[in-house]
Amino acid sequence: MYLNCKTYFSFRYGTFATEELVKAATQIGVTAMALTNINSTCDIWDFVQFCRQQGIKPITGAEIRNDGQLLYILIAAGNKGLYWINELLSTHLQNGKPFPEQAKEQPFFTDPKDGYVIYPLGTKAPEQLFVNERIGVLPSEVNKLYSIDLKLTADKWIIRQPVSFQNKTYYNVHRLLRAIDKNVLLSKLSTADYCSADEYFMPPDKLLDAFRQYPFIVTNTYKLMDNCSIEMDFKTDKNKKIFSSTKEDDRILLKKLTADGFAFRYGKNKLAAERVAKELKIIDELGFNAYFLITWDIIRYAQSRGFYHVGRGSGANSIVAYCLQITDVDPIELDLYFERFLNPHRTSPPDFDIDFSWLDRDEVIDYVFKRYGKKQVALLGMYSTFQYRAVVRELGKVFGLPKEEIDQLAAGGNADDKIQQQILRYGRLIENFPNHLSIHPGGMLIAEESIYEYATVFMPPKGFPTVQMDMFVAENIGLYKLDILSQRGLGHIKESLRLIKENQGVDINIHDFKKFKTDKRVNDQIKRVQTIGCFYIESPAMRQLLKKLECDDYITLVAASSIIRPGVASSGMMKAYIERYHDPENIDYIHPVMKELLQETFGVMVFQEDVIKVAHHFAGLDMGEADILRRAMSGKYRGNQEMMRIKEKWFLNCRERNYPENITAEVWRQIESFGGYSFSKAHSASFAVESYQSLYLKTYYPKEFMVAVINNFGGFYSRELYFLELRKTGATIHAPCVNKSEYYTHITGNDVYTGFIHIKSFQEEVVQQLLEERNKNGLFLHLQDFIERTNITKEQLNMLVSIGAFRFTGKKKKQLLWEANFLQKKNMTHVPAASSLFADAPFKFQLPAFVDDPLDDLYDELESLDFTLGNPFDLVNDDPHKYHLAKDLPANLNKIVTTLIYFIDYKVVTTIRQERMSFGTFLDVNLDWVDTVHFPESLKNYPIKGRGFYKVTGKVVSDFGVYNIEVHKLYKIGYKERKYANL
Incomplete structure (x- = not known):
């Protein structure tokens, strides 16, 4: 009778956890039930397993909606029916198409015996129903049956009792979730946006009593449930089992490839050879030959494209993986524990985490889809959950609280009235509910059978099909992920190799x-x-x-x-x-x-x-x-x-x-x-x-390496720190220049030209237009030539002038700004370079003798780039040399010192007493590191207030040769006052 149950995987709608739903059904004596989440099959297999544990017959399906409107409920009669439901959901979710409102020319499901379609009362006429279609009647709708002649269609009617929440409290939770989903005040929520107050586990006797005048409807409902079943062997491996043509061919191929790699890695090494033989034997016995070969195949493709990778995870314990060049970790050298990687008790294959550059990863993923088939391959999903503070903020908006109150509540403040108390109470109830579907950071599934056998597939913004299933459910049913990840560190290495080759001619x-x-x-x-x-x-x-x-x-x-x-x-x-x-x-x-x-x-x-x-x-x-x-x-x-x-x-x-x-x-x-x-x-x-590998490049090619780090926009620190580190290599760093700079930062000899990408609000299409014009027709001759050839807008032009991109003209910025303003007013239009070269000489302007203050240049850089290209201490309104420096700390151990330092980063931690303290990272005027410790009392009285300069007084302490300042006092020091004198 309970053919329309939901969990909180009907996102922002249901309130039951999966196991909780099944246990609640057990308590009222339910013997069979269907899970039908809204456009979702996320927790189908958890549901099946929990039902089996409780002695309940599981029935699978989905509730189909378009923009919140209930169309029908799909019930799988068996595994073929579930496949069809997954495929239908996947087709529409991936393409963003609305679901059909009803079956018209032919019934849903490939074979009508594979499943049932249950329409809400009033959405389809009984005489129009196909053989596998039914009309579901709510207990509250029984009185509507009096006016309908049921004799000719008696077998088409069943009981529909939706289950969406536990009790009155969770009914309120449901309504709050709907308001969050609709982004409206609770008082503005339409009744069409939330369920009725009777969508709970109505006791069976009460349900039967509601339909006592229609016993055939009860019989139809039981008959439908009896015709449904679902099978799943949770213990079998469902990954792709054969790489070549047969399992035996896979064994032979893996052995051959390993032997080839062994000769390259070891030459002749008896100990290593013994371990190879041992590993190959267990890999074969456990059925993991194809898993290793697929991983090898992905690496082989990446290498053919010139992509650099790092193989890690427990699979890196494997000497076979080392021989196949999946990893560069020698398990003999490190005496890696074989049983961590593989042992006869292990049912899942070893973990292979394959890292690629963030620029290359998507192409590798695309190769896997094309190589192994879109129906067999999908990215692994995961669920973003409601975190408590975020829930409090959402509920604050739903209840219409002003921002100040919401901020105070979210920060852990006390609830001063009934509404605030409700927000905190319901926030705790909603905390950790699934919020929406997301993508696992790197997991890919490569199944032997179609993915639709197990899950629905949706299309996230990333653009690759992704299953409505997390790693726990996938592994529980025997689908084991292969992690294909991206990281910026590999981008650093790849870009470094390119720059070193270009700048120094070294491979x-x-x-x-x-x-x-x-x-x-x-x-x-x-x-x-x-x-x-x-x-x-x-x-x-x-x-x-x-x-x-x-x-x-x-x-x-x-x-x-x-x-x-x-x-x-x-x-x-x-x-x-x-x-x-x-x-x-x-x-x-x-x-x-x-x-x-x-x-x-x-x-x-x-x-x-x-x-x-x-x-x-x-x-x-x-x-x-x-x-x-x-x-x-x-x-x-x-x-x-x-x-x-x-x-x-x-x-x-x-x-x-x-x-x-x-x-x-x-x-x-x-x-x-x-x-x-x-x-x-x-x-x-x-x-x-x-x-x-990174250290080698940094040691011998420090300039190219730091430019590569800057161009990959990834690392622990901000871009500013990496430009400062580049400065320390002895490179000459130039501000962006219209004749020398590229989109990204590049190096020529010792000269580094900052890329246009670093200029805030400078549009990419303008950069591309600039570069295309320069590459096609040569360097820009002067400001007028640039304006004529690019037709750039005033705002974008002023950005270039402010950052000094026209310094090749020899003119001061203020003079250039005057000229730019005049030339823009002349409404110059785009002039081909060939015409421009032979045009009249550029306009000459009679202007005062302008002077550019170096301090103004620093402020221009700060405003345009968010940092200066020189030493930031040139801006501080104090003399940093009169204070202690980083190099002075060892000589002042256990003494009180005062230093002037520049903020880089800090980390806040919670002590055993649940107090907040922090660790700070700063630079001194020599760009040497100064690390600080801020105990709770100090942090409370002298909080760190973001980037800038700080005068710090504290005690020098040491821990195994690492010197820190335990901060007693901390004051923020201002910047030098900008001078606006023009003459």
């Missing part, structure tokens, strides 16, 4: 990693923490960690890449690691077994492999259970009950092994601290490889 083999990791200059760069612009090792926290470790080698950098993760840091184990790293002879291991397992990392669990080893060898969990622990701590596991079972077994096993309770509890605490924030060793090693 670099960026894959020559063995050379990079042993290069003394590169390792010295790490030790001196000269890492700005380098992937993963440029943040303040990472730079401080590298300094504390005095890191100057690859192995230490691999560990540092994982130690910096929040789980290790927050548990206190990062501090312990640093201490033990510097004093390895005096380590007090918590237990002899832990020494045996973790001697390489000084008794500290640093990598995910460490947890697997400890769980298996210390606590006696089998490898399958250890892998569940690994997945739980990496945020990829969703079964809390299973985790509780494993935790109980952990403590039980440890008691049986007679470990002291305090040691057992402490080791478990360390494992729990990883909580979603740790890396596998191979993953960290992959990051370290890329860091070394």
